[in-house]
Amino acid sequence: MVIRCRVTIFFMRKAVGIFTLLLFCFTLSRSGKSDTAASLIARGYHYADSLYNLDNPNDNTDAAARLAFANVISIYSDSSRIPDTILFNSYWKKGVLAEMIGKFDSAKVFYNQALHVSGKIPAFTDSLNFRPLLYLGALYYRENEFDSTRKVLERAEALADKYSLTQEVERLYNTLGALFFEGGNFLQSKNYLEKALQVIDKKSSEQTVEKINFKLNIATALSKLERYDEALDSYLALLKTGSFKDTICFNIGNIYMELGQYDNALKYFYYSSNINHSAGLLNEIADAHLMLRNFDSASYYLNLSEQKINSETGGSDKKFTGIYHLYKGDYFLQTQDPMSAVKEYQNSIVALENDFSDTSIYSNPTNFWGTFSTYMLFKAIVRKAVCFERIYRNTKDIKYKKAALDAYISAIELASYLEKSMDTDEARIFLKKNYNAAYHKAVDLAIELYAKTGEESMLWKAHSIVEQNKSSVLVANLQELSVKNRAGVPDSLLETERNLKYQIARLQVKADQLPDSISTKDLATEKRNAEIELSTLQKKIKQFLNPEDLQNYEQRSLTTHFDQTKLTDNQAILDFYFTDSNLHIFAITRENIMLYSLPVKELNWSEIQILQTSLYEMEDGRQKMYETVTSRLFRQIIAPVFETIKEKKEWIVLPDGAFYYLPLEILTDGSTGKMLIEDYAISYNFTSEFINKSKPVDGGGEQKLLAMAPFSRKGLGNIEDTNSLEHLPATAIEVSNLKGRIMMDSLATKNYFIWSANKYRILHLATHAVMNTEKPSQSFIAFYPTDASHPESYKLYLNELYGLNLDSTNLMLLSACETGIGKFVQGEGVMSLSRGVLYAGCPSVITTLWRADDKATAFIMQEFHKNLEQGEDLPNALRLAKLEFIHKYPSTAKNPSLWAHLILMGKTDPLYTSNFKMWLSIGLGILIATAIAALIIMKKGTKSKVRA
Numbered sequence: 001m002v003i004r005c006r007v008t009i010f011f012m013r014k015a016v017g018i019f020t021l022l023l024f025c026f027t028l029s030r031s032g033k034s035d036t037a038a039s040l041i042a043r044g045y046h047y048a049d050s051l052y053n054l055d056n057p058n059d060n061t062d063a064a065a066r067l068a069f070a071n072v073i074s075i076y077s078d079s080s081r082i083p084d085t086i087l088f089n090s091y092w093k094k095g096v097l098a099e100m101i102g103k104f105d106s107a108k109v110f111y112n113q114a115l116h117v118s119g120k121i122p123a124f125t126d127s128l129n130f131r132p133l134l135y136l137g138a139l140y141y142r143e144n145e146f147d148s149t150r151k152v153l154e155r156a157e158a159l160a161d162k163y164s165l166t167q168e169v170e171r172l173y174n175t176l177g178a179l180f181f182e183g184g185n186f187l188q189s190k191n192y193l194e195k196a197l198q199v200i201d202k203k204s205s206e207q208t209v210e211k212i213n214f215k216l217n218i219a220t221a222l223s224k225l226e227r228y229d230e231a232l233d234s235y236l237a238l239l240k241t242g243s244f245k246d247t248i249c250f251n252i253g254n255i256y257m258e259l260g261q262y263d264n265a266l267k268y269f270y271y272s273s274n275i276n277h278s279a280g281l282l283n284e285i286a287d288a289h290l291m292l293r294n295f296d297s298a299s300y301y302l303n304l305s306e307q308k309i310n311s312e313t314g315g316s317d318k319k320f321t322g323i324y325h326l327y328k329g330d331y332f333l334q335t336q337d338p339m340s341a342v343k344e345y346q347n348s349i350v351a352l353e354n355d356f357s358d359t360s361i362y363s364n365p366t367n368f369w370g371t372f373s374t375y376m377l378f379k380a381i382v383r384k385a386v387c388f389e390r391i392y393r394n395t396k397d398i399k400y401k402k403a404a405l406d407a408y409i410s411a412i413e414l415a416s417y418l419e420k421s422m423d424t425d426e427a428r429i430f431l432k433k434n435y436n437a438a439y440h441k442a443v444d445l446a447i448e449l450y451a452k453t454g455e456e457s458m459l460w461k462a463h464s465i466v467e468q469n470k471s472s473v474l475v476a477n478l479q480e481l482s483v484k485n486r487a488g489v490p491d492s493l494l495e496t497e498r499n500l501k502y503q504i505a506r507l508q509v510k511a512d513q514l515p516d517s518i519s520t521k522d523l524a525t526e527k528r529n530a531e532i533e534l535s536t537l538q539k540k541i542k543q544f545l546n547p548e549d550l551q552n553y554e555q556r557s558l559t560t561h562f563d564q565t566k567l568t569d570n571q572a573i574l575d576f577y578f579t580d581s582n583l584h585i586f587a588i589t590r591e592n593i594m595l596y597s598l599p600v601k602e603l604n605w606s607e608i609q610i611l612q613t614s615l616y617e618m619e620d621g622r623q624k625m626y627e628t629v630t631s632r633l634f635r636q637i638i639a640p641v642f643e644t645i646k647e648k649k650e651w652i653v654l655p656d657g658a659f660y661y662l663p664l665e666i667l668t669d670g671s672t673g674k675m676l677i678e679d680y681a682i683s684y685n686f687t688s689e690f691i692n693k694s695k696p697v698d699g700g701g702e703q704k705l706l707a708m709a710p711f712s713r714k715g716l717g718n719i720e721d722t723n724s725l726e727h728l729p730a731t732a733i734e735v736s737n738l739k740g741r742i743m744m745d746s747l748a749t750k751n752y753f754i755w756s757a758n759k760y761r762i763l764h765l766a767t768h769a770v771m772n773t774e775k776p777s778q779s780f781i782a783f784y785p786t787d788a789s790h791p792e793s794y795k796l797y798l799n800e801l802y803g804l805n806l807d808s809t810n811l812m813l814l815s816a817c818e819t820g821i822g823k824f825v826q827g828e829g830v831m832s833l834s835r836g837v838l839y840a841g842c843p844s845v846i847t848t849l850w851r852a853d854d855k856a857t858a859f860i861m862q863e864f865h866k867n868l869e870q871g872e873d874l875p876n877a878l879r880l881a882k883l884e885f886i887h888k889y890p891s892t893a894k895n896p897s898l899w900a901h902l903i904l905m906g907k908t909d910p911l912y913t914s915n916f917k918m919w920l921s922i923g924l925g926i927l928i929a930t931a932i933a934a935l936i937i938m939k940k941g942t943k944s945k946v947r948a
Contacts, residue, residue: 037079044072045086052093062097069094083117085128091117092132104139111136127163130156134168138175144318144354147369149179154539161536170199174214181221184374184418187427188535190221191528198525212243216251223255224375225430231255246272250281257284262291279308279320287327295335302328319373322351326380333383338390345384352377362403364410368417381411382438389445401449405461408442409558411435412465419472423535425802428473432827439469439827440579447584447597459595460561463586466577468558469827470654471686474839478690481807481841489544497541498805500534505799508777562688564590571908572648573688574641574664576656587641589648596640603636604629605658612661615897616850627894631670638667638676650681650875650908654688660830661821661849663900665879675893677882681875683904686829686838690906705740706756707764710748710784710794725782731766734815734858738764738865750783750794758808762911763842766861769816769833773823776831781816798822798836807841810911811874815861820847820903834905844874844906852901856892860885860902873910878902 048068051061069090076087095110111132118124133156140149153176160169177192197214204211219234235252239245253268265288272281286301305324329344346361352373356365364381371377385407392400415435422428446462449455484494507527567573567590575586583598611629645651653664665677676682685691712732716725735742740762743752748767757763765781772778780795787793806812814820814833822832829835834847846864848857863881872880882899885892892898 037075037081040075041072041081041086044068044075045090048072048090049093052097062100066094066097069097083120085121085124088114088117088121088124088128092135095132095135099135099139104142108136108139111139127159127165130159130163130165131168133159134172134175138171141175141179146179146182146371149175153179157536158540166199170196170210170214172196173199174217177217177221181217181224182373183371183421184431185422185427186221186224187430188423188531190218190225191531193218193221194525194528195532207241209243212238212241216244216247220251223251223258226258228255228259246278246281250278250284253284253288257288257291260291262288266292279305279312279317279324282308283320283323283327287330290327290330290334293334295331298327298331302331318351318354319376322348322373322380323376324348325351326376326383329380329383329387333387333390338387338394342384342387342391345380345387348380349377349384352380362406364407366410366413368414371414371417374414374418378411378414378435378438381407381414382441385411385438385441398449398452401445401452405442405445405449408438408445409465411438412442412468413558416468416472420476423538424531425473425477428476429825429828432469432472432825436469436827437580439465443577443584444579444582447582447595450595456593459593461558462584462595463575463588463593464558464561466575466584466586467562467688470577470656471689471827471829473828474686474835475689477839478841483545484541485807487545489541493537493541493544497534497537498803500530500537502800502803504530504534505777505797505803508799562588562691564588564593566691568650570648571650571652572645573652573654573691574645575654575688576637576659578657583637585637585641587644589645592644594641594644598636598640604632607632608658608662612658615662615666615900627668630666630668630675634667634669634676638664638669649679650683650873652691652908653682653684654686655684655829657824660824663849663896663903665882666896666900675896677879677900681873681879683875683906683908685906686835690838690843692907704760705738705762705764706743706753706760707735707738707740707766708743708748708753708783709735709766710745710782711767712744714745716782716785716788725768725785728766728768728854730854730858731815734766734861735764737862739869746784746786748784749786750796751786753783753796754804758805761808761810763806763809763812764815764861765813766815766858769814769819769848771818771822771833773821776823779822779833781814781819781833798831798833801833801836802839804840806837809842811844811846812837812842813846813861813864814848815846815857815902816848817851818848820849820905838906842906844904844908846874846878846902846904848901849903850897850901853898856885856898857902859888860899868910869912871910871912874904874908877910878904 045068048065048071051057051065051068054061057065072090073087073094075081076083081087091110091114095107095114098104098110099107114132115129115136118126118129133152137149137153137156140146140152153172156172157176159165160172173192173196177189177196180186180189180192193214197211197218200208200211200214215234216238219231219238222228222234223231232252232255235248235255239248239252249268249271253265253272256262256265256268266285269281269285269288272278282301282305286298286305289295289298289301302324305320309321309324325344325348329341329348332338332341332344342361346359346363349365350357350359353365353368353371355367355369361384365377368374385404388400388404388407392398392404412435415431415438419428419431422431442465443462446458446465450458450462504527507523507530562573567588569590571590573586573588575588577584577586578600581600583600583603585596585598587594587596607629611626611633614626651664653659655662663682665680665682666675668675709728709731711725711728712735713727713729715727732744735744740760743749753765768782770780770782777797777799779798780791781801783794783796785794814837819833820830822830822835824830832847834845837845837847860878860881863884864877867877867880868874882902885899889898
């Protein structure tokens with residue numbers, strides 16, 4: 001698929017020339033120099049610049065201008081004059097002239113010389129660096145030097161923002177859009193391309209070639225975002241303009257390839273009159289024939305592409321070469337020649353990865369800085385892995401299975417690198433959806449190798465791959481937050497970042513509430529501009545990070561495994577991970593790791609679904625079914641690893657898939673008839689990355705707490721956009737006796753919560769919450785409706801929650817309905833309100849899995865706080881509270897819908913020192929103080945006797 005970056009260069013030559021002469025005169029008047037060299041420079045530059053600024057230049061006048069600028073530069077060199085703006089302008093204008101005749105290497109040298117000179121000129125106005133940076137970045141992009149492109153264009157963008165520049169900023173945004181596209185960040189690519197279009201729309205309402213070019217690029221980004229209908233509509237409209245017909249037909253063909261409509265794809269590929277001139281088009285025609293299993297035709301077009309690549313003077317575009325080898329590999333793979341295929345895939349990898357040249361099929365890239373065509377590179381690496389799997393099945397030689405795993409790991413490292421380069425969570429999650437299959441394959445392969453070799457390192461490698469995939473977007477955000485706090489980033493920048501994130505969240509919420517309309521487009525434009533502003537700001541923030549912190553943030557290594565010393569002697573991890581065919585269960589303690597793999601087909605999904613449904617409200621007649629299913633699930637997913645973890649009384653569960661919605665404490669050991677809650681304190685987490693060594697609690701003083709119960713006296717009637725928010729009388733009982741600041745009814749407002757939340761160690765919200773699994777951004781926590789006609793005044797939406805800063809808060813209790821459920825995103829987890837709390841920096845949250853009884857929740861929450869104050873850690877405090885409820889109401893033991901809805905997600909440390917420990921510490925302190933005092937008195941007495 002083609003995205004057009006190169007745009008005709010427009011220059012304001014006369015204006016620049018006049019400005020330069022004024023600056024030069026100013027320089028001369030200050031220096032007082034009027035020597036021969038200065039006179040020659042002035043005359044020479046005036047002549048060169050007059051040629052440069054001709055209204056109708058030709059080859060001869062441009063050649064004369066190049067020579068004249070070269071003479072000016074030579075005089076500076078011979079006379080050892082101090083650089084000034086004339087020398088600066090001579091260099092970059094000579095670069096422009098060199099670029100116009102195709103001498104791109106020379107142009108790069110001249111642009112760099114101009115930038116070097118500008119740094120030596122006293123009182124230089126750095127806004128003048130914008131154009132040399134812009135043109136230099138475009139040249140780096142042209143030659144696929146993407147890392148250099150990024151660095152140079154970031155400097156140009158900073159200048160454009162600093163000085164509110166308007167000339168040629170559309171070219172800057174278009175090139176940045178193309179750069180993000182090549183890097184796989186299609187959402188940010190679209191943002192910049194739309195920004196470019198917005199700039200030229202303001203200049204002219206006419207349908208110019210430049211404007212058509214930008215619209216074409218936007219459609220290309222939309223197609224990569226899998227918004228195929230929008231992209232097709234745009235392409236078909238642009239086709240009517242008659243401009244860029246070849247490119248448009250080519251891109252329409254690519255969309256039909258993605259949709260699996262290969263005949264339609266070929267039709268549009270053939271419409272392009274460029275068929276005999278583009279290796280890229282020949283490659284795609286060959287691929288379409290491969291998909292149709294027309295192997296003779298595929299071979300024919302691959303041969304044409306090879307001839308075209310080999311015939312091009314100066315070598316073909318490496319991207320086209322890489323794609324040719326990729327499709328040649330596909331041809332061999334589909335025609336049952338995997339060994340030839342794997343060699344072609346290796347050639348593809350070498351062509352597509354700038355800094356990788358090893359043609360050995362067992363070698364894989366590990367460093368992806370400056371990589372272009374990342375999507376194709378990922379495809380090539382994964383297909384090489386598939387080839388090795390095919391060869392292993394044919395030969396049974398284990399080296400090929402190991403080679404397949406190594407290739408998958410390389411693909412995973414590329415995916416991880418790309419994910420870190422994304423500017424928004426939306427882009428990161430979109431990327432994960434496309435790359436998850438590689439993680440699944442790698443995990444299955446590592447486990448198969450463990451089964452064959454018995455090497456524990458393979459088991460740990462499988463687990464490391466699992467954990468690199470799990471909740472990586474959430475992990476990246478919290479790592480970033482931690483690094484920023486350590487690096488001493490100015491508070492003003494961090495506050496601006498939070499405000500921008502909050503603004504983007506609010507705009508998304510508003511957009512989701514509106515139908516397709518002009519208003520929605522306006523909101524989309526505002527959101528896009530805010531996202532670009534956020535991206536620019538985050539680049540500034542990164543400048544404050546030291547290289548070590550930046551490196552730690554950029555990479556999650558697969559070479560190290562989970563540190564078991566982070567667990568106490570009483571803790572165990574149960575880590576669940578679904579691949580396409582298996583449920584893998586890792587049981588990890590301080591001493592051991594073991595694995596049990598269960599074929600997915602052996603799980604009775606209908607029973608699990610019925611169990612989940614029944615927990616919402618235990619109906620008569622379902623009791624027997626509940627007991628049967630919980631016992632069967634225990635046998636399937638707990639019993640196989642039970643021997644490893646049964647002596648550990650605190651379990652940390654890392655769920656996946658359906659197990660995000662099911663509290664494991666209700667599972668029953670059929671041999672004893674006991675539920676797990678009776679013997680084990682169970683907490684949950686998104687990933688082992690969040691499991692850290694427990695830290696002792698400082699002091700025994702009272703923790704600061706904020707509790708809010710906005711509906712304790714009355715509810716909220718039906719509003720058009722929401723269900724009725726009922727009166728919750730038990731919430732008054734739930735929070736009224738807590739030690740801290742209690743805000744009920746009209747005091748429990750959204751604004752107060754946002755303003756004060758990060759000032760408290762514990763936040764307790766006893767309220768309503770609504771989870772929207774179709775549109776997660778519409779999920780919210782309800783506060784007192786100060787203005788019921790404006791939902792944003794009392795609803796804290798999920799995206800707004802993401803934008804809060806809760807890094808000073810230790811625990812939030814979301815005592816509301818369904819705060820722990822949401823849309824499941826493979827590899828990332830459930831997009832729930834509780835995830836939003838963790839994302840905002842709060843390490844622990846008590847959340848709910850279904851709508852529960854108001855009074856039962858209030859009772860358990862009160863007991864939980866009592867246990868917490870007595871020094872219990874979080875999971876045991878919650879477990880004991882539930883057991884107390886069951887003890888007081890014995891009939892509820894077999895009705896977990898009343899008490900099992902509350903779960904702990906996150907860190908497990910106690911928040912209070914136990915009374916016994918506190919008094920013991922005080923007692924020891926008194927004894928030590930008394931001993932020290934006695935010692936001092938004795939010493940004083942001794943000294944007095946000596947003096948006497």
